[in-house]
Amino acid sequence: MVRHQRLVAESLTMDTLLQQLINGLTLGAVYALVALGYTMVYGIIGLINFAHGEVVMIGTMVAFTVIVFFAGSGMPPLLILGVGLLVSVVVCMVLGWALERVAYRPLRHAPRLTPLITAIGMSIVLQNVAMLIWGRNYITFPPMINKQIYEVGGASFTNVQVAIVSLAALVMLGLIYLVHRTRIGMAMRATAQNPHVASLMGVDINRVIAMAFIIGSALGAVAGCMVGSYYEIAHYQMGFMLGLKAFTAAVLGGIGNLAGAMAGGLLLGLIEALGAGYIGDLTGNFLGSHYQDIFAFIVLIIVLMFRPSGLFGERTGDRA
Amino acid sequence: MSEKPLLLEAHEVAKHFGGVKALHDVSLTIRRGEIYGLIGPNGAGKTTFFNCLTGLYKNEGGYFIFDGVKLEADAPHKAAAVGIARTFQNIRLFGNMTAIENVMVGRHLRTHAGVFGAISRNPATRAEEGAIVRRAEELLHYVGIHERAHDYAKHLSYGDQRRLEIARALATEPKLLALDEPAAGMNGTETEALRVLVEGICRDGVTVLLIEHDVKLVMGLCERVAVLDYGEKICEDVPAVVQKDSRVIEAYLGGSVA
Amino acid sequence: MNGHLKRRPVLIPGQRPWLGFLLLAAVLVAVPFVAALGGQAWVRIANFSILYIFLALGLNIVVGYAGLLDLGYVAFYAVGAYTYALLASPHFGIHLPFWVILPLGAGLACIFGVLLGAPTLKLRGDYLAIVTLGFGEIVRIFMNNLNAPINVTNGAQGITLIDPIRIGDFSFAQTSTFLGVSFSGPQKYYFLLVALALLVIVVNMRLQDSRIGRAWQAIREDEVAAKACGINTRNIKLLAFAMGASFGGIAGGVFSAMQGFVSPESFSLMESITILAMVVLGGMGHIPGVILGAVLLTGLPEALRYGIEPLQRGLFGRMIIDPESLRMLIFGLALVLVMRFRPAGLWPSSQRRRELAESAD
Known part of the structure; x- marks a missing residue:
């Protein structure tokens, strides 16, 4: 499992602060993209798609395979990366669509627990299929980009981080355009409001739900490629923790709310990075930075306790 | 009519959904042992009032005093504990x-x-x-x-x-039994049987709050009636007076015309 | 009395239930001796099946009766196991007797359950799933890393040389002879586990037919109506959650004592999902179904190990799919397929079948 070991804190200085902010931003951009996949599906059919983290993992693995395949071909590295990203996005879109069609659609009217358990089942299946294909060991990405390190005020960041953050921003802008300016986006928003009324208005609900899965998976694939190129390693179990945290980010921002998922992702990335940077100092070195993973869950529990509709979610009265 | 002691006092209860005012400072009092009717056109706020009283909704303004105790909002099981029981407009039984x-x-x-x-x-x-x-x-x-x-x-x-x-x-x-449109969807015979049942319940010492669409049933059964329209109480009196109230007539006629 | 309360047939239906029970008792007594013919390893497998029956029936109260999805059940199991391990091993040099530690472990697990459940149980059910999942991870992270600066859990190496359950001079770890019959350590644990499993079966049965059991069912059917009937739904759900946690804690303690060794590896998320799968695949809320699920899923890996491995070697001359991942694949597929085609489980109660028939309308 990818642990963010490189965020080890050395000392409590402003350098650390700046450094952790940069790292947190990178991490947050990835969480935000994955969180969008959770929030879109939840917003429309109220399902926690546990298998979404695995879709992201498959995205990383596919990109890895494509990159390794072309690595010796003499193609320019950026082109190889682009092809890897593209193939991975397409594969994940098909996977997302298939997941909805085969596993979830037949359970549309089943009791709530049923699709949730199916989602867990699908997540196990995908993990083990990935293990059979790509093996049970960590796989290392061949370095494609000449990593350049920039220094600002004692903190350093790489061109890969810049690329990740800007690509994430671009993709999110695209999503906002899609949801607010296109017919399918409008249909999605209408369905999220009230599926029954939307269907009366001629919206094809099945198509909208399939689209939510497809778009969410595409975003997941992009995130998967980012994770792969940032950490340069991948593992068949990496999707689980990533997915769990991204879901936390979605809840943090207010589940079902797109802008909330983006903000929640960034916020969670920052909380984690800062938490990892300062946990040693906060606890008198009792707890070290390998406790980074607990922040997400502590945040989750606190949010659910005090503001279950999320930081940006509307408080909806429960309908009796 | 002899003055019975108070059982429930609703004091300026207000509730809104988003920008829509569902209840606008509704006050009313129900006396021990009576059958009290709450009527009004569709969407007048009857069920909303019910849901606030029984703790299903949290009212934004006002309060209820039941049997001398102020009710805690937003806690249906506590409402039941102090003695308010209810039925639902769309029957909610444990089907299995x-x-x-x-x-x-x-x-x-x-x-x-x-x-x-x-x-x-x-x-x-x-x-x-x-x-x-x-x-x-x-x-x-x-x-x-x-x-x-x-x-x-x-x-x-x-x-x-x-x-x-x-x-x-x-x-x-319960001390107060709140019935939300119990006669909805019933035929004449069934409604008559229901009327007998409700009268019996009241005779056996349970105060009844009745929300009803069936004006005839309410007028025949209730000692006092309140009329809600657009979330406001427009009238509260004995049935004979309510029936002749011009605002009530307008609310119902206006409602049915529009 | 209570002629109205339909008695749900338990284990053996029929005219003369005592005959069935007698038969069952004979089988239960025979199992450890028959299994021992194949070696003590088989007795241990039987022991684990029963430990999983215990765990699954504990979780059944949460998932089956109260309808709450708990994905971090193993965390409570871990709390019980580590409580036992820390208080009865050379690690801290503390050696408390089991009758102090088992209740302590159960109590601790219960407290964690309440702390976790209280804020989340008033929310929608699926939030509980994710919070319990997260809690499971937190516990695992602490078990793995709490070896420095103070060595509490001994990290990934785990804790060894844990005391067996001991009553006076009678230790469950050694072979001893009663009435001319020799009982090995695992065989003695077997009978202890059977006793515990019977206890949890009785608890499950009696709860189901009680005021509390009716309240759980009412909540599953219609939470709003249940509240209007005066049921404090949050507390009643919390009760189920905390009870499940306590059973997990007890099971953990017994596990520690029986194994003599605990490490974080035994408490992975997969373990939680396995126990959940036992409940769901067997038949949520139906005691015989859950028992079936537990036996099937503990037997499955063994069957794979002894069946699929030689089969693959025979067919292909080498291992194509390693049994562990095959087991997981079958798990995952089974969850998906059962939810699709038998959503009430392999052996559901008539009650549950009705509920599902209703919701499919």
Whole structure:
């Protein structure tokens, strides 16, 4: 499992602060993209798609395979990366669509627990299929980009981080355009409001739900490629923790709310990075930075306790 | 008419959904032992008032004083505990439980067996369980569906489901029984039987709050009636006066024309 | 009395239930001796099946009765196991007797359950799933890393040399002879586990037919109506959650004592999902179904190990799919397929079948 070991804190200085902010931003951009996949599906059919983290993992693995395949071909590295990203996005879109069609659609009217358990089942299946294909060991990405390190005020960041953050921003802008300016986006928003009324208005609900899965998976694939190129390693179990945290980010921002998922992702990335940077100092070195993973869950529990509709979610009265 | 002591006092209760005012400072008082009617056109806020009273909604303004105690908002089980029981406009029974089990659930509040009682089945628990069954049988008898005691609630006829819901509500030993459109969807005979049942419940000492669409039923049954329109109380009096009130007539006629 | 409360047939239906029970008792007594013919390893497998029956029935109260999805059940199991391990091993040099530690472990697990459940149980059910999942991870992270600066859990190495359950001079770890019959350590644990499993079966049965059990069912059917009937739904759900946690804690303690060794590896998320799968695949809320699920899923890996491995070697001359991942694949597929085609489980109660028939309308 990818642990963010490189965020080890050395000392409590402003350098650390700046450094952790940069790292947190990178991490947050990835969480935000994955969180969008959770929030879109939840917003429309109220399902926690546990298998979404695995879709992201498959995205990383596919990109890895494509990159390794072309690595010796003499193609320019950026082109190889682009092809890897593209193939991975397409594969994940098909996977997302298939997941909805085969596993979830037949359970549309089943009791709530049923699709949730199916989602867990699908997540196990995908993990083990990935293990059979790509093996049970960590796989290392061949370095494609000449990593350049920039220094600002004692903190350093790489061109890969810049690329990740800007690509994430671009993709999110695209999503906002899609949801607010296109017919399918409008249909999605209408369905999220009230599926029954939307269907009366001629919206094809099945198509909208399939689209939510497809778009969410595409975003997941992009995130998967980012994770792969940032950490340069991948593992068949990496999707689980990533997915769990991204879901936390979605809840943090207010589940079902797109802008909330983006903000929640960034916020969670920052909380984690800062938490990892300062946990040693906060606890008198009792707890070290390998406790980074607990922040997400502590945040989750606190949010659910005090503001279950999320930081940006509307408080909806429960309908009796 | 003799002045009976107060049971419920609603004081300027307000509730809105987003920008829509569903209830606008509604005040009313219900006296012990009476049948009180709450009527109004569709969307007038009757059910919203009900949901605030029974703790299903949290009212933004005002408060309820029930039997001398201020009600806590947003806690349906506490409303039931102080003695307010309700039925639902769209019947909400436990469909996969039998009729008698539904009523037995209603006894939950007035019984005490906990985990240790349940596991040890000690004499006290067994006695309590026996009492629950007997009381549930009595109540099914009382509402007249004891022959269906072991049928699943979802298999009962519509009228019997209404009765079962009333029996379940009575099982909580309410001081106030709040019925949300109990006659909806009933034919003349069924409505008449319902009227007899409600009168009987009142005679047996339970105050009744009746929300109804069927104006005839309300006028025949209730001692006093309040009329809601657009979330405001426009009238509260004995049926004979309410029927002649110009605002009420306008609300109903206006409502039906529009 | 209570002629109205339909008695749900338990284990053996029929005219003369005592005959069935007698038969069952004979089988239960025979199992450890028959299994021992194939070696003590088989007795241990039987022991684990029963430990999983215990765990699954504990979780059944949460998932089956109260309808709450708990994905971090193993965390409570871990709390019980580590409580036992820390208080009865050379690690801290503390050696408390089991009758102090088992209740302590159960109590601790219960407290964690309440702390976790209280804020989340008033929310929608699926939030509980994710919070319990997260809690499971937190516990695992602490078990793995709490070896420095103070060595509490001994990290990934785990804790060894844990005391067996001992009553006076009678230790469950050694072979001893009663009435001329020799009982090995695992065989003695077997009978202890059977006793515990019977206890949890009785608890499950009695809860189901009680005031509390009716309240759980009412909540599953219609939470709003249940509240209107005066049921404090949050507390009643919390009760189920805390009870499940306590059973997990007890199971953990017994596990520690029986194994003599605990490490974080035994408490992975997969373990939680396995136990959940036992409940769901067997038949949520139906005691015989859950038992079936536990036996099937503990037997499955063994069957794979002894069946699929030689089969693959025979067919292909080498291992194509390693049994562990095959087991997981079958798990995952089974969850998906059962939810699709038998959503009430392999052996559901008539009650549950009705509920599902209703919701499919």
